[in-house]
Amino acid sequence: MLSGGSHTKFFRLALAATLFSFLGVVFSSYSRLSEAGLGCPDWPGCYGQSFTPVTARDIDRAKPAGRVVRPEDRAWRDVVQRYLSGVLGLLLLRLAWRGWQLKKHKRNQQVLIPLATMLLSFTLAFAGALTISLKFKPLVMMMELLGGMIILGALWWVALREQKIWKSVSPSPVARSLRPRVLAALLIVFIQIALGGWSMVNYAGLTCPDFPTCQGLWWPPMDQLNALTLWRDIGLEYESKLLDLPATTAIHMNHRLGALITLLYVGWLSLRVIRVGSEEQLRWHGLLVLLLLAEQMVLGILQVMTHLPLALAVAHNAVAALLLLSLITLYHKARPPRTR
DSSP states (O other), rough: OHHHHHHHHHHHHHHHHHHHHHHHHHHHHHHHHHHOSSOOSSSSSBBTTTOOOOOOHHHHHHGGOOOOHHHHHHHHHHHHHHHHHHHHHHHOOOOOHHHHHHHTTOOOOOOOOHHHHHHHOOOOHHHHHHHHHHTSSSHHHHHHHHHHHHHHHHHHHHHHHHSSOOOOOOOHHHHHHHHHHHHHHHHHHHHHHHHHHHHTTTOOOOOOOOSSSSSTSSSOOOOOHHTTHHHHSSSOOOOOOOHHHHHHHHHHHHHHHHHHHHHHHHHHHHHHHHOOTTTTHHHHHHHHHHHHHHHHHHHHHHHTTOOOOOHHHHHHHHHHHHHHHHHHHHHHHHHHOOOO
């Protein structure tokens, strides 16, 4: 017989791993964004100029004058990131082992997801080594970004299935109708995170310094073919210029269009959950999704209007992760109760 303490330890391990995964995602975005030189990387000027560049072409011309991140500045971020990844790896290893031990006495014990997240974490660590040898290829960096989000979501799912506070609702027509719609929202948000990550690793955040227009136009010249090229022959170094203005404009506009689709669908879904979810105690979860969605959109607009300061850029990534977790929580609530 296993005591309840064994299951409690498994839940605490899952919760701790989720916390370190979230910290890793946020710090990884901070490290990547700061090394990309977003906002004004120098002081008291901005990109070597006396005044802040206003148009995309001004920024494009000014970037070569900006500072290059010093190796010592880069080193401490890499060290902190490696420590976070190392602690997370140990927690995942412990979580998978404890789940395997509990599986001997409990048939429906979660084992596959902890094991998969552990393997994915080690794969991402290997990809991190490739990032340096492949001169920071955008595709390799995208694998790390999306992999971190997948690990975070999977660990939160494990913790949700073990906790006893947010219980699943009883099977009902409302819950059954919401489940596929929440899954669609999860897919849309994940694609939007991928578009935002692609914009970040290709340094496209400053391409459109105005809103709601881009470079003073509603539909500026864009090069979608070059923007969607996943693998290029020339590696992408820090502070290097790889894509021309039409290509980075296409990447930025794709992220904006994705944001509009996310706002319309996830906003509609959260309002529907608020309206029909009172009996199943889903109303507050719908309200949480709506608040995080609104905060995410406000942060996105403020980033453009203020030329991407580092604090807002990191907060934008953190709220994106929280929005993903809130939708996972909503899906957990809409699922049938777990049989013991």
